[in-house]
Amino acid sequence: MSSMSQAAGALQISYTVSFPEAQAHYADIEMDIKGLAQNKLDLKLPVWTPGSYLVREFSKNVESFTAQSGGKAVSVVKTRKNTWEVNTQGLSSVKVKYRFYAFEISVRTAFIDVTHAFLSTSGMFFYPEGGLNLPSTIKIIPYKGWDKVSTSLAKVGTNDFTVTAPNYDILYDSPIEVGNQDIFGFKAAGVDYEVAMYGGGNYDKERLKKDMAKIIEVETAIYGENPNKRYVFIVHNYLKGGGGLEHLSSTVLGAARDGYATEAGYEGFLGLVAHEHFHLWNVKRLRPIALGPFDYENENYTTNLWIAEGFTAYYDNLSVRRTNLFPVENYLKALAADFNIVDNTPGTKVQPLSQASFDAWIKSYRPDENTINTSISYYNKGSVVGMLMDLEIINDTKGAKSLDDVMRYMYNEYYKVKKRGYTDAEFKAGVEKFAGKNLDDFYAKYINGVDDIDYNKYLGYAGYKVVDEYEGLNAPDLGLRTTTVAGKLKVAAVLRGTSAWVDGINVNDELVSVDGVPATDPKTLIDGKQVGDKIQVVVMRDGRQLTLPVTLLKVTLKKYHIESVTEPTASQMTVRKKWLKI
């Protein structure tokens, strides 16, 4: 502990947030600091928000940063991209004011307009250097007509508009929604749940209450306890919306306003609910050692996002499956979709899962045209690996244990008993404990290596098999992804090893014609062609027309579905029942 942090230990901090120019997307923030006894005070803004592994430079949205004390201006020097140094010599208190521009719609960034304010706290509220352990209060002065606040932070007294955080880790893990959101509540697993719906939508509240409660009960049963007293779902409904961000006692979800009424839309929303809610254990409490306490100023590297995110992605659909709200076939389809993504991404043969996690900051969160060739998603492949481990444990123990037991054991052992995150080796040991075998070979192949996944070995334990509908298909494939820009077909990606890759069609090429036929529909570009045919592809590249001779290669894509074996054995049915809870 430095002398600076000892000094910070005595500070009393409160914020006042108002929205005099909500129409222009600004919050005006006043930070009151009392109890000063130091010559200078460094105020810092996090550069990233936990759960979203990208340095986002939130301080780019800060302007008009000033300080005063007793009505007199206090000098301030900006010393880093996210640090302002306040000269506090001879002062016992200081009032800092700044304006914050909030116009990025996402679950991890603040957004303000006249209809609401979504305060993504980690990106908006400064902390004093060395003072992350300090409590603070936030007083919100709502824009005209706003009458509700939704957050997991505790109210001060009975005033909804003043909330308090015991330290900055909790403040930064507690987003705040202010406006006229539609709020409803229910109880599940002994916890009070609040749902705050912004933006309207065709949701059925009574149905959501029942179905969300079922998911919460299923997930709580995996861990054996639900550590919150109160939990808040903040839901942002837009014309098109998606994604979510997990927090300790709340989550923020993006949803399509009119997506609740179709089976696929509704099942997708429940899957998102299940995903973010599962995180309250997996990553928010049971966590890789690098993910907490956080360094808010730098990247926090971990090779374990395939557990934190991948296993959560595995358990989201599995939890919805276990509610019995949808048929088993829907779950098997979702699994096969993951298999397809993994095997149809050339990067799966390049980047091991542990590296996909480590490089999230520069690869997964900064995708480009070549991402598909160099990277694999730790969500999709992590989810598949979770399934493999689950089936291995269930099979090895003849249905007595499953991955659930690993998660519950690790939660107890590391979050509750040791009160710290797990290392790579500790997680592996946790799985081995229940599988009853050494997993060196499994890790070498699927976590730290790029081996093809033997789906049928594992699905076979449960009497299922994966079928590739393209098996034996002797059809040609160009190997392109395209987009249509101003009515023209442009190349968005060229897949490694395909015809387009080998013969040099480039990203950003505008496709003009194939063998003299105008290129308009990506689906019909090579209609009637055979494997081995030599075709002439005319493209516009940087304003010049080029003719590229291309030899058509055989399709390398997979198209999987999962089906039951004809007569599953008794032991296969034991595994199946334990796995899918059917």
Ligand SMILES: [Zn+2]
């Ligand atoms: Zn997640």
